[in-house]
Amino acid sequence: MLTYQQALETVLRTLSPLPAEELPLPEALGRALARDVVAGWDMPPADNSAMDGFAFAHASLALRDELQVAGTARAGGGFAQKVSVGAAVKIMTGAPLPEGCDTVVALEDVVEDAGRxxxxxxxxxxxxxxxxxxxxxxxEELLKEGTTLRAGEIGLLASAGVARVQVYRQPRVALLTTGDELVDLGVRPGPGQIVNSNLYLISARLREEGCTVWPLAIASDQRGALTERLAQGLEADLLLTTGGVSMGDYDLVQSCLNDLGFQLGFWKVAIKPGKPVLFGTVKGTPVFGLPGNPAAAAATFQLFVRPALRRLAGYRDPLAPHCRAILTARVHGGGSRQCFLWGRIDEEQGRYLFTPASRQSSGQNRGMQQAQALLAVPAHSPDLHRGDEVEVMLLYLPQGNFRGPGAIGVDNRQPSLDE
Incomplete structure (x- = not known):
């Protein structure tokens, strides 16, 4: 069975960025550049004033204490004449520096009287x-391929006159939830049934990652219907399924994929939750089979699918950010598999605190409520204690206040894990 790191390397080694597309600059926000971008002109295009003030030749001050104001240089217009020694020009921020000037003094730093x-x-x-x-x-090179275009990058490219950019496509993801026990939201579950919460959980995460979501109808645990749905989903850039990847009589996802030409990357990883996670390709299209339990599906999405999506979208670093934090509750050491615990991050006096959720069951959604990070507990590791410094994988930015023990959904009981 592969370790988490081995499985992650398999995913990243298998995938390459999607083809590029050209977009108008405003529409490229959040995308990754597919080409290096160079400047089309100098910036600033001419020497100019950084302040509202007066421009003059610095040598003039060695000749006299006062300077005669010869006119005004406006932004967008400038001053057409050469400024002689002993004279100054009132100048606005951004206005080109007139010929003969090499210095600007701010308005508030001068005494002005009778035109001098x-x-x-x-x-x-x-x-x-x-x-x-x-x-x-x-x-000059402004931005490298793979750079994420945020507001600052958009502003920089606009200042360089870059109207259109080549960016990698964001993935279109087909999402297939499987199981005879699932019912749609709005339908009251009958005996043995549950609402298809995975559809909404994983759809939300996909949209948070900027993907286009193609939700397929729930697939029953029947080979024909399941194979048909899987084949439909292979038209997307990535096919993502939940449920049906373990070893039960009705866990048919891998078998049906095999009928479609599935090339196995891995099945089962030494992690908890999420051991039966499945990855491979069908004719080059990546396929993930996530466990059906909600917390296990969410964890394996964060650990494997998110990096895959970012690789497809061309981002320079596909991995989630990590940070150091102080543990606020005791955590049992790792068992035979590497464990991942949901938790909340808070800031207190310049340091981050990690509070594990008290509910870590893979079959519950409650443990993920307010979760902002995952704590990896290595296999066979010793117990971790309150006050220990740990490294956590960030899902969302930390909040700015520490609410302490007893906050809603959090207590100091020892977190427990199941499959």
Whole structure:
């Protein structure tokens, strides 16, 4: 049986980014660049003023204390004439520096009287001047392939005149939930039935990752119907199933995939929860079979599917961020498999705190309520204690307040795990 790290490496080694597409810059927010981007011009395009103030030649101050104001340079317009020694021009922020000027003094730092100015304090040559090309030069590389386009990157590219960009496609994911016991939301479950919560849980995570979700109808535990649904889902960029991957009489997902030409990457990983997770490809299309238990499905999504999605979408680093945190409750050491515990992250006095959820059952959704991180407990490791520093995998950014023991959904009981 593979370890978590071995299984993750198998996933990342198997997948490559999806084809690129060209988008208008505003529509590329959140995408990963598929090509390096270079500047089309210098920025700033000319020496200009960083302040509202007065521009002049610094050498003028060595000749006289006061300077004659010869006119105004506006942003977008400038000043057409050369400024002579002993003169100054009132200048607005961003206006090109007039010929003959090399220094700017801020409005609040001068005394202005009858068309003349006098600096209130010493002025250095080059003060408040932004020089041509100091941000970037024409032809300079601005962003590398794989960079995530957030607001700052969008602004940078706009300043360089980049109107359209090549970005990797976001995956279209077919989501198939299996099981005769499942009913749709809005239907009251009968004896032996449960609501298909996995559809909504995994759909929400897919949308959080920027994917297009293609929900397929619930597949019954019948070979014909299941194979038909699986074949339909293989038209997507990635097929994701929940349920039917263990060893029961009606766990038919892998068998039906085999009928479609499934190439096995792995089945079963030495983790808890989520041991029976399945991964492979059918004619190049990646397929994940997640366990049917909600917490196990969510954990294996975070551990394997999210990195796969980010690899397909071309992001430079497909792995989730980690941080150090202080444990707020005792945790039993690892058993024969590496354990992953849901928990909440809070900030207190400049440090992060990790509080394990008291409910860690793989069959419950309750343990994932308010969960922001997963704590990996290695196999055969000793117990962890309150106050120990641990490393956790972040799902969401930490909250800014620490509510302490006794918060809703959290207590100090020893977390327990099942399959």
């Amino acid at each position: 100015i006098r600096p209130r304090k010493p002025v250095k040559k080059g003060d408040h001047v932004r020089y041509r090309g100091e941000e970037f030069r024409e032809g």
